[in-house]
Amino acid sequence: MIGKEKILIICTNNSSRSQMAEGYFKHAHGEYYDVHSAGTEPTTVNPYAVKVMKELGIDISDHRSKSLKEFEDQEFDQVITVCGGAKEACPFFPGAKNYMHPGFKDPACVNGTQEEKMNVFREVRDEIIFWIDETFKKK
Numbered sequence: 357m358i359g360k361e362k363i364l365i366i367c368t369n370n371s372s373r374s375q376m377a378e379g380y381f382k383h384a385h386g387e388y389y390d391v392h393s394a395g396t397e398p399t400t401v402n403p404y405a406v407k408v409m410k411e412l413g414i415d416i417s418d419h420r421s422k423s424l425k426e427f428e429d430q431e432f433d434q435v436i437t438v439c440g441g442a443k444e445a446c447p448f449f450p451g452a453k454n455y456m457h458p459g460f461k462d463p464a465c466v467n468g469t470q471e472e473k474m475n476v477f478r479e480v481r482d483e484i485i486f487w488i489d490e491t492f493k494k495k
Contacts, residue, residue: 370395
């Protein structure tokens with residue numbers, strides 16, 4: 357392999373799904389991929405996302421929500437949109453060679469107790485991890 361494949365993971369707020377995906381990608385496949393995440397309306401990294409990743413020994417507490425504008429003039433081998441629902445509702449990034457849209461539900465939209473929220477974040481985290489591992493198996 358000559359260089360790392362460059363990947364951008366996007367969703368609206370860059371607060372939960374894209375942050376968990378970026379953190380896991382770097383942890384499990386960082387030697388093969390140069391991974392970044394961003395959103396069209398960045399906010400802050402969701403503390404539940406930080407907690408459920410820490411359960412797996414992955415620290416994303418130093419991550420920050422980033423705007424797609426930070427990556428405007430860059431090209432990516434893969435742009436992955438992780439928004440739930442129709443891919444038409446997800447942000448579009450023009451500098452991509454290939455697009456993927458697995459789509460995951462937004463765990464930040466769940467109301468309930470802290471434990472109920474944690475369970476939904478764990479479920480989405482695990483779905484993201486499974487998808488990444490299946491899609492980007494080490495060669």
